[in-house]
Amino acid sequence: AQSVTQLxxxxxxxxxxxxxxxxxxxxxxxxxxxxxxxxPNQGLQLLLKYTSAATLVKGINGFEAEFKxxxxxxxxxKPSAHMSDAxxxxxxxxxxxxxxxxxxxxxxxxxxx
Amino acid sequence: GAGVSQSPSxxxxxKGKDVELRCDPISGHTALYWYRQSLGQGLEFLIYFQGNSAxxxxxxxxxxxxAERTGGSVSTLTxxxxxxxxxxxxLCASSRAGGGSEKLFFGSGxxxxxx
Numbered sequence: 001a002q003s004v005t006q007l008x009x010x011x012x013x014x015x016x017x018x019x020x021x022x023x024x025x026x027x028x029x030x031x032x033x034x035x036x037x038x039x040p041n042q043g044l045q046l047l048l049k050y051t052s053a054a055t056l057v058k059g060i061n062g063f064e065a066e067f068k069x070x071x072x073x074x075x076x077x078k079p080s081a082h083m084s085d086a087x088x089x090x091x092x093x094x095x096x097x098x099x100x101x102x103x104x105x106x107x108x109x110x111x112x113x
Numbered sequence: 114g115a116g117v118s119q120s121p122s123x124x125x126x127x128k129g130k131d132v133e134l135r136c137d138p139i140s141g142h143t144a145l146y147w148y149r150q151s152l153g154q155g156l157e158f159l160i161y162f163q164g165n166s167a168x169x170x171x172x173x174x175x176x177x178x179x180a181e182r183t184g185g186s187v188s189t190l191t192x193x194x195x196x197x198x199x200x201x202x203x204l205c206a207s208s209r210a211g212g213g214s215e216k217l218f219f220g221s222g223x224x225x226x227x228x
Contacts, residue, residue, distance in 0.1 A: 009153070032214050043117065043204065043219035051214045090156065094213030099144070099169055101217065103156035 004091050006104035014112045019063075019078040021107045023091030026072065033074040034092040034101070035065055044090060050074060061085070086111045119205050119220035126195055127228055134190040134223045138207030144215065145188050147180055150202040150222070159203075162188065163211040195227045 007022040025031060032051050036044040048059025055067045061084075065076045074091060091104040118137040126132050138145050147159040158172035162182040173179070177195075182188040192199055202222040208215035 004155070036217075036219075041221065043221045044206075044217070045219070046216045049214070049216065092156075099146075099161045099163065099211050099213070100158055100172075101146075101156075101213070102158075103148075105153065105155040 004093050004102050004104035006089075006091050006107050008107055009105065010108045010110070012110040012112055013081045015083060016080050019076070019081045019085065019109065021076040021089050021091075021109065023065075023074045023076065023104060024072055025074065025091070025093045027093060027095070031093045031095060033065075033067060034094075035059065035063070035074075035076050036090045036092060036103075038088040038090065038106075040087070047076070047089075081109075081111045083111050083113065085109060117205055117207055117218050117220035119203075119223050121223060122221065123224045123226075125226045125228065128197060129194055131191065131193045132195055132225065134192075134203050134205075134225070136188045136190070136205030136207075136220060138186065138188070138205070139218055140186075142207035142209055142218070143185070144208040144211040145182055146206045146208075146217065147188070147190050148204040148206065150204055151200075156204065159190070161211075192225075195225075197227050200225055200227045 005024045034049045035047040038044045048057045050057050050067045058064045063078045088106045090106045092101045094101045120135045143164045145162040148156040160180045161169040177193045180190045204222045206217040206219045
């Protein structure tokens, strides 16, 4: 069975500060890992994905995530938060076989001016 | 179309009524997913269509829920005899092909409220 845990349902950071959103997964086989972002009144958009190439994955809008197998983690970071980063962020995991994507419960990011 | 389109964007219904939610995927995308998003919860998988294969219905919560995909394109999710616990945002996503490495393209969702 696969599952995703996102620690912290709400995270607040000051504008210009580091953003760190945590994601841990459980998977019996090497997974694919994703971060999606949902802006208000919009659908989810892919930020980045890990598919067993480089462990440090760069995505859109300055975000990146590092796959750490030993820690079963895939935390999302951005060096300097912008007001426009305020959104809901979802971590997801899947296998290369099958068709199911397992999503975490989401982390709401607030950026304080 | 430019993206995944869902209609209606909002639906208010009375308990016991049937509702139909529509999803228009990106043209050419063979895979289509329905998810349910409830407050404080992650996305709950409902059903998956891939090409002409039999759909994966393993996520449907009860036999009141059904979905079909006509002509490999538009999909309709039907909820019969709605209950208050069905209130949620229903999200549709499509991908170019099936498989776990694919990027999902999501619609904006249908907010269902059952009174």
